[in-house]
Amino acid sequence: MNGRNQGRTEMKHTPVRGLLGCSALVCAVLAMSPTYAQDAALIDAAKKEGTVTIYTSTDAEQSQALIDAFTAKYGIKVAYNDVGTNGAYNQVISEAAASQVTADVVWSSAMDLQMTLVKDGYAEPYKSAEAGSIPSWANYQDTLYATTIEPIGMIYNTGALEEDRIPKTRADLIKFLKDNQAELKGKVATFDPEKSGTGFLHHTNDARQTTDFWDLAKALGADGVKTYSSSGSMKETVVSGENVLAINIIGSYALDWVKETPNLGVTFGTDYTPAFSRLALISKGAPHPNAAKLFVDFTLSKEGQEALASGGLPSVREDVTSGLNIKTLNEKVGGGLKPIAVDEGLLEYMDPAKRVQFFNDWKAAIAG
């Protein structure tokens, strides 16, 4: 099964390499043999550095397995700074300005901020030895790598809504919100895009990818939607029944929440389930550049991805067997998985004029 998965991975990437005019087999050999040689030198250099500093927005609860596996394998200490998305961005630009770069790897779920860091020259390109094993959309110019794939979905209170009433598609959802206004009034939650970078990313991605996002926003407005700045407060209100459902939440968290919370359900659109990724970059002037490279390699490797997936963060690789991987996740959400590509499209809404326009449209739509 493992072997079959790996075979599929190679097949999948053959067309890309085919452009370069070599067969899959030759290519694999070409790609792999220098990698191994480089690895040994890299590992030695990284071990000499002895430590790697990560700035991240990922809770240690989810990444502890990854950190432990890395340290166990290479004996390199991980200084793990869970500083949040804004904290990571702020510290990176501040430290660069003070010529005190401390972060080796910046690993954050704020895809737009990560892309901004790359565009503003805070990242060091590095072609990871594992780059060939992840989808092409997950690698931006060998500088910014998607390390997870996390579906965006909906949670609901199972005591208030029976499973068979839960809408399956985007169109169903809009209809459901419109048809049950009396029942749902003031009991639907979503992210506030003004206060939450995550929420902004989810909503604007929908606005970019779908045609009916504004219909959804209006339907939410008609239900008197309540907006929140954090996943935590949304989850808690749905658990308690104060809200009956929350839309555009982080599905990877929700899949874990439902395991430990008996009255919480999670669901994904079968026609359309967008997915975001935690992006990793190596900072320019990183104090431990080799350890940083090794950490990125490890995070993208099968072993590292297994560790992440076991912590509840689905893998971008198809050959990962613990937890969910991009393929099994797609099956789980009903086949409509649409990853948010790691490309310059992420910067579209960093433009102040477009941003203000989006906020105005959003506020008008949810005003009800």
Next chain:
Amino acid sequence: MATSPNSAAMSADAAVLQRYVPSHTARPAGDAQLFRRIAIGILTIMVLAPVGLIVYQSFLSAPFFSPRAELSLDAYRYVINDPTFYKALGTTTLFAFGMVAVAVPLGGLLSFLITRTDIRFKRLLEVLVLVPMFISSIVLAFGYTVSVGPTGFMSLAVRDLIGFVPWNIYSLAGMIVIAGLSHVPHVYLYVSSAMRNLPSDLEEAARTAGASVWRVSLDVTLPMVLPSLVFAASLNILLGFETFGIPLVLGDPNGIMVLTTYIYKLTTLFGTPTYQLMAVVAMVLVLITLPLVWMQRRLLRNARRYAALGGKGSRVSSLKLGASGQVIALSVIGLWLFVSVVLPIGGITVRAFVDAWGEGVNLLERFTFSNFDRMLEVPSLVRGMINTVILSVVGGAIAVVIYLVIGLAGHRNRGFSNTVLDYIVLLPRALPGLVVGLAFFWVFLFVPFLTPLRPTLVSLFVAYVVVGLSYGLRLLQGTLIQVSPELEESARTTGATIGRTWWDVVIPIVRPGLAGAWALIMIIFLREYATGVYLMGAGTEVIGSLMVSLLTTGAMNTIAALALISIILTGAGLALALRLGARIHD
């Protein structure tokens, strides 16, 4: 033990003074002006470094360290033209004054009952009254959501009884009542320390003349503690302007925005954080502070009038409440304690031991210990607990020494430096912890000789000392001011230097106050959450800031467990401090 560095500094200082003060001066042996100036000068730098950075940032077009940054008023223009800002400002003003209107009368009443009357269970009440301070407002707000939120267990019970829930904690009124009740201890601490040292002869005289206990409290006690009430009121107005946790949790869902949540929004509104806009709003908060300090100074210009502890060593005797008075007083306190202690802590405790709650959930069936499973597994959580204890216990003790040095520098200080001190002290209190923390992050990053301290607890400690300055210092000053000048003057006439006078006369008298101050500072450091958000890193995690970062990812079970642990830690710390304080007291 904790005060020995202080004494060394002071006697050395006295020696220095002997040399520097000209012999023809009118003062007997100098007024320790050099010591005063150095202490206040260092404090001024500690406070003005971050505040100055914020002022500078507010006049720039980009982050101050960016090559694109140039002098500009655009940030002010944006804020002045933003209707959301005015809405937030209006809401904040209502919130702050509403909070004071709830907290000050209740805090004053509680202080009177506990310090001036023979109310029963006094020892126990003295501790219980402080409990709402143990909890950071963000945790407090969560506790209330679980107990009296729309689907809280109390709300559901009341709904079963009368058919509807008669309150809504997500409204502005709900937020004001919650914030007001939770700030009662802040008032109590200031007012009770002033009341405790009042001689009781005036009150007794009034009682003998036939006045009721309530009349005595209003006409005799109240005027004597007016300065502390003014302190408490103006501080609470500032606290109201600065409150973050309660509006974040309770105001958020209904779009009720105050200045601090407006600042919070500015970090994401433009994609990348707009520090210049945050700085402008912080400036607005500073500008609100200044007239408040000015007003305080005017009211307290003649502090001598309020010095009440004379040299005659009068013993405080309690007013008799009588049977019905006891019942009424205990009921008032009991009700307040139920609302402001039992409801939030009950909510947090329940939440820490269940995996689901609310509508249609039987809490007993959901009982679990699993929320605590990860506490010892995740190293950052373990470190967070250890660091928090170190910062509050050890850091709190060092902070008391620092505040005492500053307090003495300002004690009976007639120089210009005292005016500086009055303004410096309240500045950091006016700024949201998040902003102070961010400014200190920059100070420790950009000031070369400070950079090695940034990844250590020292950076957090310095920020905490500045954030806790107004509480700690005002508390010490309130105690110092009640040492009657005659005591000091008599020491001075017999030839003692000012250092010796402080060491042998002033400090022994205020010693019980120091233990109390330590307990207070410890609590303040334990519950702090916003300041550390930008300052903490790998190895310097603290519980409060960890909870903020966990909130964004939704690990509510872990948050509830952490919150309960921090409440227990604080309770233990306070019990210890009170035992210590009690021993010093006898």
